[in-house]
Amino acid sequence: MLTFRKSLVVALAVLTFFFIFRSHHSSDLGPSFKNAHDMPVPTSLAKPKPGDTKATESAAEAKKKAEKAFATPDQPKPKPKTQISLEELHQRPLKQQLEYQFPYDVEAKFPAYIWQTWKYTPAQGEFSEDFREAEASWTIHHPSFVHEVITDEVAVHLVRHLYASVPEILEAYNALPLPVLKADFFRYLILLARGGIYSDIDTSALKSAADWIPRDVPTNSYGMVVGIEADPDRPDWQKWYSRRIQFCQWTIQSKPGHPVLIDVVANITQTTLSRKAAGTLSKDHEKIIEFTGPALWTDSIFGFFNDPEYFDMSTSKGNITWEHFTGMKAPKKVGDVIILPITSFSPGVKQMGAGEDDDPMAFVKHNFQGTWKPEELRHIGENNVKPKVK
Ligand SMILES: *[C@@H]1O[C@H](CO)[C@@H](O)[C@H](O)[C@H]1NC(C)=O
Ligand SMILES: *[C@@H]1O[C@H](CO)[C@@H](O)[C@H](O)[C@H]1NC(C)=O
Numbered sequence: 028m029l030t031f032r033k034s035l036v037v038a039l040a041v042l043t044f045f046f047i048f049r050s051h052h053s054s055d056l057g058p059s060f061k062n063a064h065d066m067p068v069p070t071s072l073a074k075p076k077p078g079d080t081k082a083t084e085s086a087a088e089a090k091k092k093a094e095k096a097f098a099t100p101d102q103p104k105p106k107p108k109t110q111i112s113l114e115e116l117h118q119r120p121l122k123q124q125l126e127y128q129f130p131y132d133v134e135a136k137f138p139a140y141i142w143q144t145w146k147y148t149p150a151q152g153e154f155s156e157d158f159r160e161a162e163a164s165w166t167i168h169h170p171s172f173v174h175e176v177i178t179d180e181v182a183v184h185l186v187r188h189l190y191a192s193v194p195e196i197l198e199a200y201n202a203l204p205l206p207v208l209k210a211d212f213f214r215y216l217i218l219l220a221r222g223g224i225y226s227d228i229d230t231s232a233l234k235s236a237a238d239w240i241p242r243d244v245p246t247n248s249y250g251m252v253v254g255i256e257a258d259p260d261r262p263d264w265q266k267w268y269s270r271r272i273q274f275c276q277w278t279i280q281s282k283p284g285h286p287v288l289i290d291v292v293a294n295i296t297q298t299t300l301s302r303k304a305a306g307t308l309s310k311d312h313e314k315i316i317e318f319t320g321p322a323l324w325t326d327s328i329f330g331f332f333n334d335p336e337y338f339d340m341s342t343s344k345g346n347i348t349w350e351h352f353t354g355m356k357a358p359k360k361v362g363d364v365i366i367l368p369i370t371s372f373s374p375g376v377k378q379m380g381a382g383e384d385d386d387p388m389a390f391v392k393h394n395f396q397g398t399w400k401p402e403e404l405r406h407i408g409e410n411n412v413k414p415k416v417k
Contacts, residue, residue: 131283142226168236205310
């Protein structure tokens, strides 16, 4: 009980700090939001060549620099142009409310957070030994980051605090009938509000996030990093996966307020509330992939890539589809999103062209084959337990 109360106090202290901090840099629902996305689509990233690092820059210096790029934001943000009342805000469509509450700034640094969720925190005796090494790997590779393992109880308070001014979000979060749905929703909510890295508790960091993206890509040119979960190049792929290219949502890095997160949060909220009203919110696990999981996540990302509100489509040759990402071995950049190849977040799966754990592009290991008890799967989600494609 004491540990729970303690962690709650810490969480609230951190939040209070950011609440105070945030109130100094919220911006209006302005057109500047759109300008941040005014980038060419799509640009393939060159793979870093072995001899690329300047001879004058030691590896330690380069690492320090890169880590600095991921530091907690400390720059003052533009002052709000106009303040609108809460009452007025609540009249607006949900997406606009979220954009107002969590303004996106591609120029900002990636917040130095690692968010994970589990039934227990590592400080509790009940925290499974199976997860200790994996959990520790995140801290080892990111010593300067704030690393939080959020329990169900703390998650409820956190969501209530972060989304106090957007009551529909709270209503939807509370209405979700399964912990696995809440766990899916929570990762999008925490990244939308706070940014940083979300990663499932059964993942291990193989490399620092500072080393995920080639150094020559300026961090103010992208605001989200996603990996490919599945690229099943076979005619019967639909038997195994819900999308031909599926992006994974067990590890996501984002700056706060990213439009993809706005979309996914608004979608889940609206679907949940309409199902609640219709009395059709079911505890059926089957449709989780489409409701809150990787299918919805993948659709939201593609929806963003093809949204004329964010991209100048006049120069593009048709829509961005799975064909742009199949078989890719190096990162790609579409607008302000970097897509990593399957090896990066799924090394060692022995299928779909993924490399091994020691591949230079292997960053996060998802330990599907863990030895935890089935009831613990509730947090990881059925959506991640895939039949293996032979
Ligand atoms: C949510 O996204 C899905 C795509 O996965 C789409 O079919 C559905 O219409 C969206 N729902 C809402 C309420 O926006
Ligand atoms: C391209 O994507 C947009 C938005 O998702 C969609 O409305 C449109 O029909 C798509 N066009 C083609 C040619 O598939």
